[in-house]
Amino acid sequence: MQTKIKNKNRNINYAEAINEALLQSMKLDKKVVVMGLGVDDPKRIFGTTNNLFEVFGKDRVFDMPTSENAITGFAIGMSLGKFKPVLCHQRVEFALLTMDQIINQAAKWFYMNNGQMNVPIVIRLIIGRGWGQGPQHSQSLENLFAGIPGLKVVSPSSAYDAKGMLISSIADKDPVIFFEHRWLHSTYSQVPNKFYKIPIGKSKIAKKGKDVTIVSSSYMTIESMKASEILKNYYIDAEVVDLRTLRPLDVNPIIKSVNKTKKLLVVDNGWTQYGISSEVITKVTTHKNFDKNIIVSRVGIADTPIPSTRSLAKLCYPDCVDICMQISKILNKNFSGLSSRFKNYRASDTPNKYFTGPF
Amino acid sequence: MQTKIKNKNRNINYAEAINEALLQSMKLDKKVVVMGLGVDDPKRIFGTTNNLFEVFGKDRVFDMPTSENAITGFAIGMSLGKFKPVLCHQRVEFALLTMDQIINQAAKWFYMNNGQMNVPIVIRLIIGRGWGQGPQHSQSLENLFAGIPGLKVVSPSSAYDAKGMLISSIADKDPVIFFEHRWLHSTYSQVPNKFYKIPIGKSKIAKKGKDVTIVSSSYMTIESMKASEILKNYYIDAEVVDLRTLRPLDVNPIIKSVNKTKKLLVVDNGWTQYGISSEVITKVTTHKNFDKNIIVSRVGIADTPIPSTRSLAKLCYPDCVDICMQISKILNKNFSGLSSRFKNYRASDTPNKYFTGPF
Amino acid sequence: MNKKTKFNLLYSMIRMRMVEERISSEYSNQQMRCPVHLSVGQEAISSGICLNLKDKDQVFSAHRSHFHYLAKGGNLKQMISELFGKETGCAGGKGGSMHLIDIKAGLIAAVPIVGSTIPIGVGLAWANKLNRSNKVVVIFFGEGATEEGVFYESINFAALHNLPILFVCENNYYSVYSNIKNRQPTNRKISNVSKSMGVESYRMNGNKVEEIFTKTQKMIHSIRKNNKPILIELSTYRVLEHCGPNNDDHLNYRNKKELKRWLNNCPIEKYKEHLLKQKVLSNEELKKVYQKIDKEISQSFDFAKKSKFPKKDKLFKYIYAD
Amino acid sequence: MNKKTKFNLLYSMIRMRMVEERISSEYSNQQMRCPVHLSVGQEAISSGICLNLKDKDQVFSAHRSHFHYLAKGGNLKQMISELFGKETGCAGGKGGSMHLIDIKAGLIAAVPIVGSTIPIGVGLAWANKLNRSNKVVVIFFGEGATEEGVFYESINFAALHNLPILFVCENNYYSVYSNIKNRQPTNRKISNVSKSMGVESYRMNGNKVEEIFTKTQKMIHSIRKNNKPILIELSTYRVLEHCGPNNDDHLNYRNKKELKRWLNNCPIEKYKEHLLKQKVLSNEELKKVYQKIDKEISQSFDFAKKSKFPKKDKLFKYIYAD
């Protein structure tokens, strides 16, 4: 009884939640295997693959040569042999070496063989940010995958969702691109001990509200939630929709929300142009029931390669204060003292005060 | 004198225009070199590299091993040695093997070395369509490049623009992704003999009109123009904006046009979701002067891998009749007899009646 | 080698050749509306190798896939229907010639992105090894594919993990119109590269079917027994154009002498004469072979022509399995 | 070899080591806020090779780039400023440790995507050859990079076109925490693979600076004269953690014996003793060397600390040149 209560309320972080999803999925299904550079090394992909090697051994946990393009091909081949590979790249950028296997092959395999063989693979991509990682280790790039029919793309923002959605992704019969933001790994939420699924393709109302709708995903949901707290000080009651899945995009809850609030701000976790926000806004404004009084708006990462130096990098990322400033614009309201009063809320180049580099 | 007149009015096709741009750019600047699989073979990339080898020889025209990823790296390196490489992939899909070199390296090179060395390369990507080429030889994928800061992305729709924009791209100091649609190669327009530039980053009013704004690019501009002809039969005067450049996107002429027509249809040359149309519509609807009476709308390629069989492939692509149908919706008008009256206008699986396969 | 095997080798080659000759002659009717990469001239390789395979063994191919499909026992009617874009095709018309598949027969996949099936085949072999299924995976590719980085990444992994794979490089000296000398250093052998990377490797004449059969029989046996990959490089020649139904030698991209030498080196003609001389079969039996195959082919084309195109409702089918 | 050269080799190695030791000790102040990959233990390779290069020759590096930068004559103040993220940095603070550059000195680029500078270096060598500039390009990379397909694509092209390149593989047996035996077949040599692909190749002890200097002197001469690439594989060892300022041997990912053997095999200590014994320099002179370098380093750190961060207006600068 006590354990149950304890489990119900236990707080674990996002990395631990990922780890739990992997452990439980591997226990449940012998065909689940984990592969990628460093999955069995002392750091265990920021702790996310802890204990897997110890529990499941070398026949189910595979370190890999630095051969990103082939690795995806191996995973596809493994899946044709009835395995369910979960592979991981420690930075999104490394996946750019394997776009042929992901987009030309994995995404189309089931379709082009007319439904005879599906490809149940999960590709974990970790988005870097901060500590001067610079232009080649800080890209988000969700939009490169979200536009491809045949892929599913998920990007959970809490430990709770991460566990449930990774379990769903592994159980899924299709190739799933699973985005993790490095700054989310150290964020905590209540996560049940049990094996549970969060469905792919369903967004979530992270906070109910009535004055303005904020739509976001991944780490930007953290900033959006902080923004909604700040906004309370100005008597603004924001509704926050966490996309969770980027393909297929779950647009109805957004439509419902904006029909209520008449104001939409999409906070993009990637570059501002040609991103997730463009599709969300277009889905809203081309919707058959679109109410023309709705104001739509977006913020996103500055359209530049991300510089290493913190003096410039911090200018690239919108934070909760920027979000509030944008909302002040669309509400046509002045939030007095916003940036001075909430300057401690401003994002820096580390995810939290305990972080001292280098990754 | 006579030659001059002749030249002024001469009709040449898009492939010839590309060829002329290459010939003239190479003549003008000794540092321009052309590389890629097949640039010197008997077919000469659908005729676009005709005569280059004969005129400029083996030190400026290079056949290549089937090593797409390295080829982009070679081109970057060549550009650091003061050459201006123009490289070519016969299908967009082959570029998926080299996304690291394009996105991580070429796009960021100038920025990450703080303006000390730029990368003036042109990468020609040819979009396939029709004759059963199927899922891996018919993708558009402009959106994978248009979202990347540091790249310029162009996609001319006429022989005239193709020549002028290729000349501009080669002269440009930055990496330019140059999209050619295979079905445009055989389209004719008046093209001056002389060396001329069409600026990157400027859209064009392809047809003036007042009732509805159609925005498109690449081959879809052909269908949009046909649609505007059909619409005349229904006393609808459409304005057609040809984007020509996808990054940077030239939004002001679109804003101007929609402020006049109050109706916008974006015709996407790629898949409908997360595409070029999403960004165009978002730029319009988030514009500070957005008039809320404007109706926005889009059509694009069906969100599925493109099947080989013509019975299904033809269903994927919107054509001029589909465009008119969409316009009938946003104008809330019934165009009687549209599909029966204009059934000869419907797209098939070949670019024209002379085409008998296989590519 | 027994008579039956010799007969089968010849039969397989003749059948392949006749299938593609029919495709070639019917292509101009514009009913097979998809790119086709014909393999005429390269019959000996897939015939010689695949006769050694078990049903459960698995084959991967690329853009030039017809012979691998046929040699592994792929269904002819479904193949022709696929070229016609019909719903009875092996991929329901969705793939065309460049995406042949017959899972039951063990032809797992063919794709037209050069080199891209190689790591996928390696991955399946890895699964097979972990599953202890004792299957052999055969991956066919051209010498052009050995210029793709993924080839080396795959070879490295197969050697590292001792995977049961036969890599088959059909070196026909051309990639589209480009001679190998413009793409790879002269005097270097692909099989030497793979050997230096840790994979047992051999070179072979790709137009001698019996030799191919006998040698690869031992290799396949050894792969199955020892769980170790082997690579073979076979020299051969493509007779028709790279893509399409015709001959393109008027374009003069191939040296006349070279061309003549290879055309005189037809894998079928020589072997046929040899078997006739050896009295493995008579002229009469041979005639019957031609008739029988001809009939089979005609039936397959009839089947394809009579089959229906997939309907609209199939367009969005099978994008996702879930 | 003359005394001056010997002295220079030692000086170069000591300077590199001291620069990184300072980075290591100052890193915890959290002012150098970027990932650093220290090369302590690998001093002999870049010192031995780069002393043979001319100013106009060009070097490419990767994530572990400090020594290549310093050996080629990269500006120390600008390097330290870059690590501090300052506007006076060699990349204006935009790159950090993983993107060092000093064009004047000939350090053309370093990037942290494993293997990605290799084709770019090949492309520049190609340009050099076409420009008849008689420059040699040196491309440094780790043994991990030889698992990337692009390495083979690049080697093939360099051999095909006879490009003036020295490929330098610093084999320190680890990629992050992963031993080479988990990534490449045992008993196979990277230099054998490149040789089989058509590039003259050698293996060498990577901790013997004089040997490296002497042998690569001849090689670089031959590359310049004959326009042909050479690859060398050098065995060496990284002393500190893969990324970051510390030692990480408490993690036990490296065999204790192996570790001990390599730590006893320090390229600097042995050479220093040797030169003292040979009387190339005295203990006193050595002390002065340390003092001089120490001063230079302190000045560079002071310079970096005093320098300003780039201002807002720099954020959108240099995205495009046009």
Ligand SMILES: Cc1ncc(C[n+]2csc(CCOP(=O)(O)OP(=O)(O)O)c2C)c(N)n1
């Ligand atoms: C990645 C990629 N690059 C280029 C092409 C274009 N292409 C189609 S077939 C082919 C020839 C490949 O040559 P090889 O592997 O020797 O096979 P062969 O055609 O000789 O059978 C090429 C280059 C492609 N399909 N995929």
Ligand SMILES: Cc1ncc(C[n+]2csc(CCOP(=O)(O)OP(=O)(O)O)c2C)c(N)n1
């Ligand atoms: C394409 C790519 N994959 C993975 C990584 C992560 N990574 C950074 S450094 C490194 C080690 C590479 O090993 P090696 O080439 O031997 O160089 P070393 O660190 O030993 O100097 C890896 C795998 C990366 N940066 N790029």
Ligand SMILES: [Mg+2]
């Ligand atoms: Mg070939």
Ligand SMILES: [Mg+2]
């Ligand atoms: Mg290493």
